[in-house]
Amino acid sequence: MEMQNQQEDIAKLIASGAAGEAKVALEEFWRAQKTPGAAAFVISCYEKLRGRLSLAPYRLAILRSFTVEPAVPLLRAAAFVNGFDLSVQTGDFNAYAQEILDADSSLYKFQPDAAVLAVQTRDIAPELWRDFTDLESGESIRAAERVTNDFRHWIQMFRKHSNAYLVVHNLEQPAIPSEGLLDVQSANGQSAMIRSVNEKLCAIAQEIRGTYLLDYDALTARFGRFAWHDERKWLTVRLPIAASHLIHLADEWLHLILPLSGKLAKVLVVDLDNTLWGGVIGEDGMDGIQLGLEHPGAAYQALQRAMLDLYHRGILLAVCSKNNQDDAMAALEKHPGMLLRPQHFAAMRVNWADKPKNLREIAEELNVGLNSLALLDDNPVERRHVRLNLPEVVVIELPNNPMDYARALREDPAFERVRLSAEDRERSKYYNVQRERVQLEQSCGSREDFLRNLKQEARIARVSSTTLPRVAQLTQKTNQFNLTTRRYSEQDIAQIGARPECGVLSIRVKDRFADNGLVGVAITRDKDGACELDTFLLSCRVIGRDVETALLSYLADGARARGCHLLQGWFFPTKKNAPAKDFYSIHGFEVVEQNEKGSLWSLDLANSGVHPPEWIKVVAAEEEEQ
C-alpha cells in the first residue's frame, strides 16, 4: 500500500511540473525496491520527464545465448536514475554469432554505442561444462583452445564491422565441478580449463581495441552460484538467473556503461563526523571519536581504506564538513587511526556554510564541473538537500549501519573506470603541485612575469598507439576548454588518425614544477585549401597559460606549410564551454557562418597568422611516449 501511495505522489509531482522533485523521489523509490514492477513504473515516469531532465542518450545492444529480457527493464530503470536514456536492442536468441559475422545484421543497423556479448559456458562450451568427463586426456586443452578461438574470431569481426565498445562476459565456473574434489587436484581439470579460457580472453581484450570484460564468473560467485541460478527457469524459459539476481546483472552492465560513456565522477567529497570517523570531533574530542582497528572504529577505517583505493585510482578526495576548522584539522593530522591525511585531500571546506555553497566552491577550486562531484555524507537530510539543490552532483546513498559504508562506496558505479591513463594515476599529485604554482603566481608582479617564470615546454606530436587512449579520454571528458565537444572513442580516433587528410595531434606540457602530462588534443581536416579544426581542446589543468595559443600557432604554421589558405573552426556553445568562447576572436579569426548550433570562424593564413607566446618552448616530437 505504501508503494501505491508513493507512486501516486510521484505521479502528482510529474503532473504539477516539478521535474526536479520528481527525479529525487524516483531515485528514492527505485533504491527502496529494485523490482520488475518498480522498474516499469520508473521507466514510464522518466519517459514523461524526458526533455525536462538532462538525460544522456545511450544505445546498447545485447548479444546473448540466454533469455535476458527480464533484466532489460531493470537496466533501463537503473540507467534513468543514473542520468541515462538507454535504448536497448536484444539480439535474437542464440543468434549472436550470425549477428556479429553479418555486416548487414540488425546489430550493426542499430548503431549501438556499446554491445554486450552475454554467452554462458554451458552454451558456448558444453564440453567444458556438462560433458567434461567425456573428454580424453588432451582433449580438454583442445576444447579450451576452440572456445578461445571462437571468441577471438567474433571479437575481431565485431571490430571490423563496428566502432562501438564491446563488453564480453567471461566464462563462469560450475558450482560443483564434474569430478568433484578431484577437479582442483588436477592442472587440466574443468575449473583450470575454464580459467585458462578467461585468461586468454583477457589477453584478447587488451589486444583488440575497445574490448572490455565483464567478470561474469566473479559476479555469480559474489552472490553465490547456487543462489544465482534458477534451474526451473532455465529449463522452461532459458532464463538461467534467479529473479532476485537479475538486478545484479543489470547493475553490472550499468557499471560498465558509466565509464564507457564517459560519465565519470572525478572528485569524492566527504563529510567528517560520523562518516570519516564515528562521533563528533567538536564534542567528543580527539580521544572520543571512533576510528581504529577495533570495533566500532574499524568500520570507519574500512571506509577510509576504500577511499584510499579510489585515491590511487586517480579520484580526487575533498572534505566538506560543518565543523570548526581547528578541531577537524587536528584529527586529520594527528589521530592515530587516520589512513587519510591532509595531503590526500585536494580541497577542503570546513565551516558552517550550506553544503551546496561549499560544493560549488570545491568544483570551482578544482576546476571541474558540478557533475564531476560525488558526495559521501552520513546525514540523509544533507543528502536530500544536495540532491534537490544541486541535481548534477552524484549523491552516494549510505546504509544506516556504518559497517556497511565501505561496501556501499565500493559498490557505487560513479567511480568505475575501465582503464587508467598515466595522468589518472598521477592526478592527485598534479593538484598538490598546482598549489605551488598558485604561490608562484601570487609572488610574481604580472601575468607575463609568472608565465616566464613557469618555464613551460610543450611537446606536440601525432597520436600514436600509446597516446591514443588518453587522446580519446580527453575528447570524452573535457567540457570547459573544448570548442566543438565532439566525443570520440578510441576506435574513432584510430580511424580518423589513419585518414590522409586528417591530423590528430596531442600536446604535452611540462613546466618548472612538474610534467602536466598529455593535456590537449587537436584534430584537423584539410579540404579544398582550408584546414578545419574538427576538435580543439585543453584540459583544465593548463587553462590560462597560453598553451592554447602555442598549439593554435603550431597548427597554423602546419596548415600553411601544407598549402592551406584558411584555418577554420566551429565553436559550438554548451553549458560548460564558456572559457573557450572568445578563443577564435582573440586570435584574429572572423565569423563566416552561423547557425543554431554555433558559429564558424576563419583565419586568412596568407595575410595573418598566430603569434606563438614567447614564454612557451614548443617542440615538435616524432612520437610521444605515454
Added chain:
Amino acid sequence: MTAQVFATVQRIASNLFQVPLRQIAPNSSPETIQAWDSIQQLNLVLALEQEFDVQFEPEELEQIHCIDDIVQLLENKVRFPS
C-alpha cells in the same frame, strides 16, 4: 487472504502492463490486456516470485491463463509453503 493477494497481483500487473489498477480484474488475460505477451508474463511471474518469496513449478506456469489463475496458485503457495 485472497483479497490481499489479489491486491498485490493487481498492483504489480498494473505497473508491468502500464494500465490503471481498475483495469486489472480476476478475468484479465492476454486477450483483454494488450501489453500481456509472453515476455511480460515472464516478468509478472518473476516479480511475483520475488514479492511472495515463492517459486512456480514449470507445470504451474503452464496453467496460467488469467489473473485469477495466478492468484489461486499464489494462495496455495502462501497457505501451504513447501
